[in-house]
Amino acid sequence: MDENLLLDAIERYRNGQMDDAERLFFEELRKNNPGIDQVASEHSFFLDELENMSEQKSFRQNLKQVQNKLRKEGILSEDDQPKSKVVYLWNRYRRTITVAAAIAGLISFSTATVISKYSENKKVAVITPLVDNKLNQFEHKLNQIEHKLNDATAIPAKPKFEANFRATGFLVDGSGYIITNAHVVQNAKNIIVENKKGDQFSAQPIYSNTTTDLAILKITDTSFKKISALPYTFPKTTAELAEPIFTLGYPREEVVYGEGYLSAKSGYYGDTASYQISISVNPGNSGGPVIDKDGEVIGIISSKETNADGVVFAIKSKNIYTALKEIRKDKDITIKLPTVNSLKDLDRVKQIKKLEDFVFKVKGN
Amino acid sequence: MKTIDQEKDLLIGLAANDTNAIETIYRENFATIRSFIIKNNGYPDDAYDIFQEAMIVLFEKAKSGSFNLSCQLQTYLYSICRRLWLKKLQKQNRYNPSIETIQEIVPVEDEIELHEKKDKDFLLMEGALKKIGEPCKSLLEAFYIEKKSMPEIASAFGYTNADNAKTQKYKCLVRLKKLFFAQYKNKE
Numbered sequence: 001m002d003e004n005l006l007l008d009a010i011e012r013y014r015n016g017q018m019d020d021a022e023r024l025f026f027e028e029l030r031k032n033n034p035g036i037d038q039v040a041s042e043h044s045f046f047l048d049e050l051e052n053m054s055e056q057k058s059f060r061q062n063l064k065q066v067q068n069k070l071r072k073e074g075i076l077s078e079d080d081q082p083k084s085k086v087v088y089l090w091n092r093y094r095r096t097i098t099v100a101a102a103i104a105g106l107i108s109f110s111t112a113t114v115i116s117k118y119s120e121n122k123k124v125a126v127i128t129p130l131v132d133n134k135l136n137q138f139e140h141k142l143n144q145i146e147h148k149l150n151d152a153t154a155i156p157a158k159p160k161f162e163a164n165f166r167a168t169g170f171l172v173d174g175s176g177y178i179i180t181n182a183h184v185v186q187n188a189k190n191i192i193v194e195n196k197k198g199d200q201f202s203a204q205p206i207y208s209n210t211t212t213d214l215a216i217l218k219i220t221d222t223s224f225k226k227i228s229a230l231p232y233t234f235p236k237t238t239a240e241l242a243e244p245i246f247t248l249g250y251p252r253e254e255v256v257y258g259e260g261y262l263s264a265k266s267g268y269y270g271d272t273a274s275y276q277i278s279i280s281v282n283p284g285n286s287g288g289p290v291i292d293k294d295g296e297v298i299g300i301i302s303s304k305e306t307n308a309d310g311v312v313f314a315i316k317s318k319n320i321y322t323a324l325k326e327i328r329k330d331k332d333i334t335i336k337l338p339t340v341n342s343l344k345d346l347d348r349v350k351q352i353k354k355l356e357d358f359v360f361k362v363k364g365n
Numbered sequence: 366m367k368t369i370d371q372e373k374d375l376l377i378g379l380a381a382n383d384t385n386a387i388e389t390i391y392r393e394n395f396a397t398i399r400s401f402i403i404k405n406n407g408y409p410d411d412a413y414d415i416f417q418e419a420m421i422v423l424f425e426k427a428k429s430g431s432f433n434l435s436c437q438l439q440t441y442l443y444s445i446c447r448r449l450w451l452k453k454l455q456k457q458n459r460y461n462p463s464i465e466t467i468q469e470i471v472p473v474e475d476e477i478e479l480h481e482k483k484d485k486d487f488l489l490m491e492g493a494l495k496k497i498g499e500p501c502k503s504l505l506e507a508f509y510i511e512k513k514s515m516p517e518i519a520s521a522f523g524y525t526n527a528d529n530a531k532t533q534k535y536k537c538l539v540r541l542k543k544l545f546f547a548q549y550k551n552k553e
Contacts, residue, residue, distance in 0.1 A: 004531075004532075004535045007535070007538070014537070042546075043542075046542055046545065046546075047509065049486055049490050049545070050490060050505075050510070051509070051510065052483070052487070052490075053429070053487050053490040053491055053494070054506070054510040055382070055489050056421065056424070056425075057487075057491070058382060059382050059421065059424050060417075060421065062382055062387055063385050063387060063417055063420055063421075064417075066384055066386065066387045066388045066391055067391070067413060067417065069388075070388065070391055070392070070395075237375075248508055
């Protein structure tokens, strides 16, 4: 119980409850006895902390009370002028978009999209289509707000195309047919495709199959000039495991190259219409070509497993042939796939140089 | 605009935890802070949080007694809030270097740093006190915070005499100190 007595003495000293003689004695004791002195300073410090805590606690309670009271009185609440609201939104989104643009949609995966039709299993599907919706929702919002602001200040604004998604597509026929994913264009009212140079052409879907997730767009702009020789071909056979592959796509405003390998001959839950590939992709890569080292397009990127890294699914190219057959039957349009491969035996840099012009950004709203 | 003496009175009131002083400071400064935060990527609710934290900084300062306001209270509060908000944005990776300044500011780095340390200590002590449970918590609060005498405590808590209460209080104190210092030293 010695320490009890000591702590008691420390407290009485601290509170000024000692008489002069006792106080002097205690100070002397501390001076000559480092052990006691240490206990004394530690205990004083502790009591200080305890008191601070309780004072701060009651201060915080008072703060909250005052805040609630003033909020109720409406003194601290927002003045609701409509114009200031627009300015408020504008300020919010302007900042958000800066950051959002900087990270280029790297984190924007929607998790809820269910593609369970591929699977017999009742498990909730956890694959993400790789169309970039979120980033562009910000851009869209931003545009809207910009318009509102422009209206408010009575400056006539040019009607501008406001895209709210971005993905990838590539030519399958030089006369203006572009293949992409059905999930990219399924809800789009207007679609625009843009080549590497930034030339934009409006396009319309002539075919969309949500089961295979393939869609074919026709460039309708007259300014589009027919391209004669596509450099790649589309094999009807299945590619081999471990085959090195690469892709080009638009996860950003700029074209992005990525490479990987074929990791399985079937896709999500054994879906035989797809491959599983290992490659780094992001929203926006949807609809991009998966090309082997000889320049053959073996598939089209469609989705990735949400909870796993580098597990990506690509639709096998032979599905394109089926799609073209259906188009010929239903719409009487004949799309001719290229038959000559001019990428073979080139090094990768040259292959990409040749390819770039045929891979398009697909945007729309 | 307040005179220096009026502001001094406000700070004295604040240090004494006087709700009138708190209310006056809120009424006169909150609107500026709110518009600053909303202009800089924040929601109105962020403004409440930040302002509340700034008030705690001011409270600690006023309480320390060594505080001499070298600028207007408004400028000081604004500077604190601005710094706190920047830190919060930075933490959430929403920092934008072009953050707007609508007022003059004074350097408050040291204040914020001290505040962060104190805030940690506060949470530590609050947590330790919660952990030791009842009746220890109430017993220690009665003695060390409400400054009640041992005989009073003995009758309130149902101990047969003051000595019993004292022994019990000592046991609780040792436990609380152990909990607090274990974490305090961990943190260092």
